[in-house]
Amino acid sequence: MHSQSSEKASPIQTAESFDVVTLGETMLRFTPPSRNRLEQADHLQVHIGGSESNTAVGLARLGLKTTWLSRLPSTALGRMVSGELARYGVDVSHVVWTDNARLGLYFLEEAGPPRGSQVIYDRSDSAISRMTPDELPRSLFEANKLRLFHTTGITLALSESTRETALLAAKLAKAAGALISFDINYRSKLWSPAAAAQHCQSMLQLADLIFIPDRDIQTLFQLPAVDEPERALETLAGRWPHATWVMTRGRTGSSAIAHGTFYVEGIFASDEVGRLGGGDAFSAGFLARYLESHGDVASSLRWGAATSALKYSIPGDLPLMTRAEVEALVKNNSPSTNISR
Amino acid sequence: MHSQSSEKASPIQTAESFDVVTLGETMLRFTPPSRNRLEQADHLQVHIGGSESNTAVGLARLGLKTTWLSRLPSTALGRMVSGELARYGVDVSHVVWTDNARLGLYFLEEAGPPRGSQVIYDRSDSAISRMTPDELPRSLFEANKLRLFHTTGITLALSESTRETALLAAKLAKAAGALISFDINYRSKLWSPAAAAQHCQSMLQLADLIFIPDRDIQTLFQLPAVDEPERALETLAGRWPHATWVMTRGRTGSSAIAHGTFYVEGIFASDEVGRLGGGDAFSAGFLARYLESHGDVASSLRWGAATSALKYSIPGDLPLMTRAEVEALVKNNSPSTNISR
Amino acid sequence: MHSQSSEKASPIQTAESFDVVTLGETMLRFTPPSRNRLEQADHLQVHIGGSESNTAVGLARLGLKTTWLSRLPSTALGRMVSGELARYGVDVSHVVWTDNARLGLYFLEEAGPPRGSQVIYDRSDSAISRMTPDELPRSLFEANKLRLFHTTGITLALSESTRETALLAAKLAKAAGALISFDINYRSKLWSPAAAAQHCQSMLQLADLIFIPDRDIQTLFQLPAVDEPERALETLAGRWPHATWVMTRGRTGSSAIAHGTFYVEGIFASDEVGRLGGGDAFSAGFLARYLESHGDVASSLRWGAATSALKYSIPGDLPLMTRAEVEALVKNNSPSTNISR
Amino acid sequence: MHSQSSEKASPIQTAESFDVVTLGETMLRFTPPSRNRLEQADHLQVHIGGSESNTAVGLARLGLKTTWLSRLPSTALGRMVSGELARYGVDVSHVVWTDNARLGLYFLEEAGPPRGSQVIYDRSDSAISRMTPDELPRSLFEANKLRLFHTTGITLALSESTRETALLAAKLAKAAGALISFDINYRSKLWSPAAAAQHCQSMLQLADLIFIPDRDIQTLFQLPAVDEPERALETLAGRWPHATWVMTRGRTGSSAIAHGTFYVEGIFASDEVGRLGGGDAFSAGFLARYLESHGDVASSLRWGAATSALKYSIPGDLPLMTRAEVEALVKNNSPSTNISR
Amino acid sequence: MHSQSSEKASPIQTAESFDVVTLGETMLRFTPPSRNRLEQADHLQVHIGGSESNTAVGLARLGLKTTWLSRLPSTALGRMVSGELARYGVDVSHVVWTDNARLGLYFLEEAGPPRGSQVIYDRSDSAISRMTPDELPRSLFEANKLRLFHTTGITLALSESTRETALLAAKLAKAAGALISFDINYRSKLWSPAAAAQHCQSMLQLADLIFIPDRDIQTLFQLPAVDEPERALETLAGRWPHATWVMTRGRTGSSAIAHGTFYVEGIFASDEVGRLGGGDAFSAGFLARYLESHGDVASSLRWGAATSALKYSIPGDLPLMTRAEVEALVKNNSPSTNISR
């Protein structure tokens, strides 16, 4: 249903299908304007951010039918999250609404060097941390109802029940014939490297596509990814040979290994105004192209690079580029400025 | 499809159904802050407004599955309109997108007496004014796909092709077994009373529910509605006996006549911050209750009154109350304040 | 000249003429938004305010060709004042620019009861306080170059040289055949009642039209104007029989006496958002009508009342109504709202 | 210490003394501008609010040396609270800072009827909820170091350890010869009436001054305060005869009973822009006058009424009136407007 | 007259003269703040922009008496344009006001790479597009009333009647002994290269000074200006030998040819915040110096470069530098910072 007070209406309902189903937490983000410190601010700008929903927005902007599964409080705050996602084309009709829970929040101070950007998370005990496997909308996970399921390591880290929910979703999706995409996305504030390495095992076994930032390869698998990306990927592919591994390397670019073949891509230069969400935008670009090209890893990396570069030029966490902008950048490697006509 | 660049993806698609299908124009609205004059403003607040989409938002907020049909330019401006509607729960997946057209706009100066609020419309030659009957999504108008179709006299006034489109939609809906709701909503800037009276004829013949402001009864039908509302309604019901007529009477309240029975309702007091959109909110409240109660006119009038009163207390044109607020107001006739717990 | 760096260009120049020439101080005004206290504000809204320039703006908005004489610092602050006046149609090409001077400022906290609005003036030693008679543009004061000269008691209070300048301007204007208009506008922060009474004498002798708030009649002339307005005016007219006296009486209305005839006018109800500048707006409305009607006091009072009522509904000190709004209010006594067409 | 990283410096330190010591929770408050709904806002205004610190600010503005005890996270958010209090004159040098805790928050939608203002609290598990008795700065509670200690029922409701801390503070203060002031301030979202009634017992035994809203008298003590305020107060004074009871009665006024004498006070009319914090402002006005007058209940009620009326006219929760404004209101019953000089 | 409701007053009127008379369209510009996308914005900043009025503002800021001819709707929107120009010193007393027309608008998204800035124009059927030759104020085009007339190819492109109006203005100005300045300024959204080349012929024959961006030389005349600027200019000068040709070359600088002499100038480095309007600022700087120096092309190029560099550092389309800033930059090639005194 399209709102949390849904029992009343809609007598006639038919099952929907989606290109991509995502599952994860989305938080409200509060940011002081114009690089002020939080202590200087008399008002804060409101955005939303969450790894899976960032990717979902990117996929929707690129033309894929995408839904986001989560659990939200039945308050104006919960509606701010679902409304913002719907505004940018993500289906939120399968969100679970609850009366007694809080929404995760974070406060972001954007800064240039030598002052570093600062985040204060306030996400403990959020509504999704109590999500349970039985709250999954089973009808979404039937055959031909979805092409790909995407989640991240953050969701696995939130709580045991959230982790079980995500794992069940992946299994159901797999059984329905869909691809499984998993972004490891290690968060040291949520769990230890050891816990992450252990609890990601089942998902890594299920995943067809695995995204990993190079820093996490070192942290979780003790592989020197920064200096020897090819070797690190080969080792990972040796352990999980069924999966395509995609490694994002910050301002260095990205690499991938699939069925023994190694791929490399650079980055597109960007005048950054919003660094958060770049990795999620990369996943969106990669996945959109991957689904459309039926598995062309090289061009998917390039789409990932273009999408994340465009995202960096946009305030907030969401990759609000258009498909035309990605296509122009991939094709021309130049901005599609449109001023002087 | 959920965005204007839709040809690419989504292999699997099933037909949707809706409680209410609406059709009409939505414009961007620009308003100077804090009762400043336009000439004083260095920035303008952006809202959206359009009679049918205002009503659609109200219906969605009240829990009904609602879609809005229209034609928008494939630009950021068009996406601002569709995004804002989606944000508040209205389905926009059947909007027609076009490359070469402009979006209607209006500028609103909000003022208190003796200065009157001023609107400057800039809506000529908008994308929807070139909408044609063949652009209607036929699948929506099949049996069991919709319960009610709603449009207004504004849509009929925009252009001949828009009018034909709206009429075809009403006929298709009627044929599919749905109710037809029509708000006359006369706009002197769009057409003359004579033209309106003439071109509304077909729609009045089709309509099951007709909303009309009392001032329009005088203007279009030369009936003295202000002083003798009951008699005016009886005359109208005499001419179009198949329809339920609902007359909104500003701060006096509302009346209706249905199958020979006359109904009267008052208003709920409101601390007004946004007068625009009150009539559309009334329609939303009325229709939501009418569909749920299977035709209880008395309680539908009361829901209309409550919904419009709540809308007056909210900035912008959209009725962004919650269902709980309407229910509490209808039941207790008092605000559901929730501060001091 | 139209800017302060004027020596360079413009080889060909012809003398201009004006309906009204005004002379006085204009300050920058700083106001915290939304009724916040100054101590709560992290930004302040910038307006300009000055009795004579407020009136000049009103006259220009009503269609009269109006110039404002003053002395400003050659800085961005000075240009903010002249630019804002030019924006609303007042000629500022005869302003005297100076390199070493400050601009007068004031800080306004707007408040509702029981908290009263507060003003902190910071106007000492402003550029105009050192204006001298020889800085007057003599070409403006030739025959047929102006119809009316207007200034206020504030200008007389600023400094001795400013007072001499204003008096010379009035004498030159009188000699050129123009009417002299003088608003007593007593300011207790600038001088004592005794000083005001003494130093206004020459101007009162020159003036054809004298505006006075009822409270000043008591303060300066010890006449009980509040209770017995007619008698107070008669006494004043007895002392200065050549002048038409116009008394503004706040929310009670206004009265006037001219050639032995007594006039009374009420007020138009207003939803006030900006109380400052109402008296200056009154003068603008009165003078515009007075010049157009060639001395019809009764209708001039009515125009004054309408213009000030409209001003109260507009933020800031300037009477930014339109001529059409004044005409509609004078005629219909109702706001010219223009929303629902 | 004056900041949370205090161990480093300040070799020389002497003990301070205060007129009033307060203890309680202060939260960040987020409010959408201009009566918008939260769902409409793209930025939120930041204020702080907390019953005891609201009162502390009022006391400091009225000239009393006041400190606020609490426990805050060592983050920018915690510093936003302490900084804002320091800005308005409250001593925050005894706040306990902690590394691993969150700050309580709330979201306020301000609205006029029929829409009611809404608050969403998010205060669970805040830093102060884990405050323990041993974190009290004992040096503050020595003889001659304080004249009055003030806290509220909210602090007692936060957690058992917070309650024990508040009780110990009251006992220490009493032992040091100070007066104990307690505002019952029942919060139904924090505990049940039964729990409140039980856990307030010890504090009621200690308190010299007890503030109670009339609605709480009914809720906690089953006394019909609204209709029979005098009788309710007599009953309460019968049970706790050592205390002066002050009952606030919203827009009806206030009453008190002390040593068998009954006092009544009305309200000062107010153009309300911020209703929250009015009761805390009342306490501030009452306590300031009570201390200065050495126990004059009648004039203390009047100061309470004036202080709360002024607070209603100020945005935010804090009573940012000046002492001069309170004195003028108490004396003249009229706003001390200061515009036209 | 100085406002659109001008028939009433001003009995005495004498003819004015100007250094420069310009003719063209000015639009309202709407920009989201802080590099947000339009879709993210809840308010838009309002500026004005139009090639000829941008240049007019630059000329006025540099001390030249300048008027702007155009046709505007008699609404607050039209007054926003004229008011803003008057604020910065441009005479708008000869603007033609009309009741039934719209104002051209455009929406600008400012962005850094790889996202390009985007403009959405909405200028069709604007008031000026129906301007006719008989609406020209003939008194301005008499001998000794103007020194230079300036317009651009945009004005020629708007409509046939606008083109005829501009051509007549140029002919009248020529006949009155004034210089004719023409900026080709090709706009692909308004007409084709072929149409532009054809319809600019008459103006090119009349023009004494012709400005052309290097990209237009290629587009309109098929000359490879980027690589061989000297040769392209020679070719153009061969065809239109009576004119001085000035070619702006973006970040490369500018060149000119006059009476067979070739001139080259570079650029001044700029920290760009507003790229739009740089070419118009260049024209302003060039023309101001050209008129003052009686035809010194070399120093005029340098003034053009300085003026446009300063404009790039200022938000909005208008060249709001001061004459002192231009002079200092031309002289010292360094910013005239004035902070630490």
Place this chain on the structure above:
Amino acid sequence: MHSQSSEKASPIQTAESFDVVTLGETMLRFTPPSRNRLEQADHLQVHIGGSESNTAVGLARLGLKTTWLSRLPSTALGRMVSGELARYGVDVSHVVWTDNARLGLYFLEEAGPPRGSQVIYDRSDSAISRMTPDELPRSLFEANKLRLFHTTGITLALSESTRETALLAAKLAKAAGALISFDINYRSKLWSPAAAAQHCQSMLQLADLIFIPDRDIQTLFQLPAVDEPERALETLAGRWPHATWVMTRGRTGSSAIAHGTFYVEGIFASDEVGRLGGGDAFSAGFLARYLESHGDVASSLRWGAATSALKYSIPGDLPLMTRAEVEALVKNNSPSTNISR
């Protein structure tokens, strides 16, 4: 006392002690947002700035107990200054309040090249310019009550009585065993080089630590500091051998000489958003470390460099970095970003 209306309360008072006592003027600063020109702004951001109070804020943020002595008007403007300082941890309880005085102001236009930032000062005749030696709080200058006294040449330049007050403060502090810190900080708008050189003599004799920008060495002492910093410092140290001289050299770094030893430090790269106040931040970092290390000049220079670099990345004049940020920068030479955990 902690507010200007202080006579009433606080019967018990004990003497406080401070690490640092500062004395100087603080002004309100008005800045247009987003690099707009003042002439473009409809609101101005409010900050405070003053050399000594900037340093005081830095010291307080670094953990030192710091008080600021000055003289302020008893208005909301004066309270804006004291409140802002208190908010960031500076003690303001010894400020002298006065009823009849104005507050110094300045207007800052922030700009990038080729447009230079511009400051318009409006500080004449401010409250502190009439401060007299007898207004110093003597109790602060007793033995063991302070460790260091800091002022600047600006304070000496304000007026003769201010200069005498500062000198007396320095003498009292010296007598009490405290260090004297003096930042020469020449301001050409306040006095001539000759006057500065003469009137700084007494303070240079008293000072233990002297800060001087390299440009002032040339201006005041005719020493070529830019090219030969070591030699200039040696010469200065030769004249005033008792003092440690610290020379700030803008983007080149800093140098110092103490007891015949020469020290050099570079800068930390910074993404500048607020250049004003960098020198004052340097002093804060230097002094904090100097006091903690008991005179380690080398590490104090490094702390100065780190503190000023962090300040440059923060809007406004105040060095609102945290101690942790300074420590991390000094230690790691890299920002302490904290985003992706």
